[in-house]
Amino acid sequence: MSELRALLTPDGLELLDALGPIESTGEVAKAVSRLRAAGHSPDLVSAVVGQAHLRAKATAKFGEFAQRMLFTRAGLEQATRLGVGARHAQRLRAAGITAVADLGCGIGGDALAFAGAGLEVLAVDADEVTAAIAAYNLAPFGSEVRHGTAEDAYAALGDVPLPRSDASDSAEAGAQDRGKRAAQSGARAIWMDPARRTSGHSETRRVSAEDYSPSLDWAFDVASQVPTGIKLGPAHDRDALPADCEAQWVSADGSVVELVVWTGVLARPGIRRSALVIRGDRSYELTSGADAEDAPVRELGAYLHEPDGAVIRARLIGDVARSLDAGMLDEHIAYLTSDAAFTSPFVQSFRVRETMPANPKAISDALKRHDIGTIEIKKRGMDVDPAAFRKKLTLKGAETATLILTRVGSRRLAILADRVPAAS
Template identity: 55%
Template structure:
């Protein structure tokens, strides 16, 4: 979004027009919508802005629920914004630590600041981009305890602030098509700068879940969070925001509610064992936090191969930290053999999972030439040094 489009949108006429639009329909005739709005006398900039916002609000529901209906977004801002349930866990840490006024440095469109303000915490939200800061101001307008400032994290005035939250920009600047920056020295603020705030104030830093673990500090709690089995972030927490004795945590959010594994460090692995009746695929958050060993001990399970994150047990135990599969049969990972076996069983739909083998699941599925009304799961992995296919059903 350009500044001119935003100025058009942030007028009584623009906001009334946006709120009057019907729910976004992916199949609607966009050219017809544009022609209708232009015929009504609206400028090209305003028409482009309101139709873009209608689309983004529709996408925003996945992260913000009903709040999205009164929010504004940029494409890049929505993509990078923290999901509201996750932002709520961040805000809860600050409140439990007894902090009352938080600086959200690099606030983006205001997702985390919104969650902080919703808990009646004072918020100073700072962003270096003028358009993004203006959108954050609109999104935070219902909360008088929140203010938005244009500026950088490095130069932010922290007078009166008793806690800091940072989400370093890890992509090139812009509001739509941006590119990921791999080097932490190129982030804004840099990773070293973000961690340095912890020497001044209680600090939380949101990072991508795949960050090199060697870059994570030893004196902080690192919590990986997954939402509906997708790992979305690792939060690094310092001072009173970190829980005593906790250095590694995996928080799993889903239909079951929140569930968490915590430990004082990476867990010790369990021994490799035989393939039993049930196989477990640990949640990605558990894998990233390196708490597979602790989970295995909870389940009474062993690993099926060293350095591969599949567990096996003779019992099916319900857990939010892993998906469970019953092993029906085991085959060599041979395309022709599998095609014959699946055809014999009338299996026309397969879910393919893989670890430790170089296979493209989509391409492999096509080669199986599936037909039939039954369905199953294929787990392609290594067992006893051999590439193996496990024909399974979900428990």
């Protein structure tokens, strides 16, 4: 807290802006030495240099906005990318929402996107330092930021319109009407990004509702009453999601970054599963009323296709396969195959060169035949460490390729392939 107090002064902020972004640990050490030699206090030097380093890292999520923001290390790691947050804001506006209460705002990443879209924002965080940083980041928009719990902040919203959804409005026209009613009432939606209570968690490990703050039981109860968006880890237990919500998995530039539970007027009629794929400044979406039935299994063709992680998480692989006239390589493995070449934003495609048993000698022989010296290793359905496996291979050629290690039935298969350029 002493570092933050030192930083949040005219002199501290001026020093930070003058320092500029710091990219490497070597630059950190040099900046610390230079500022200490200039007579600045240890707290101020630590705060300023730390923020300059975080600003450099934050550029990937916030672009040029990062250079006027403040961060905590954990807050930056957990923050929503600005491009993803902007799409959330678009959904709120399309539903007729005019104000949003961000209950658990962190450093204000989502709130920043909401405010930038013209929504009235109330941002709340239970951590005093984090709330202060959010207040700084949201200051250009004049948004209200409070230090307090999500539960207390929600209770204080009693005099603000928080419309329930109308279960009878199931058609698109009904959704539009709900949006108009929401706008006319000055409706406020709720946004929550519940924090894990413990650090060092794994996205592959299932966690209980009580592992979050606020509790997911409480968050889902709120969501059943008012229009709400709840951001969760993409590996969250699907069986623990509300039955009547829209569950949207989001990937950004190849990485699945979040699962959002939408309710009320924010959940689109007839949609229960969605895969939103963002590449650069473009986005593509696949939606369905339920998990898709898998496509039939077929023999490996001329092309192998790896569905985007959001498609896999949303269990919409079968819909992608049928839209592309492709089949499953194995009923338990998320790879598709076809004889025809195609590009799709929902898959990464590979042209097959050769297949062989998944053992180092057979693979090394193939690499030699194809003059391969640089290899990308992908695996699915096989318990192997790609880095350790690479050391067992002979790589002496001039060409580049992709090696895919997978399983087809009881067979362990290696597929030597070339990436097909992604859809633009």
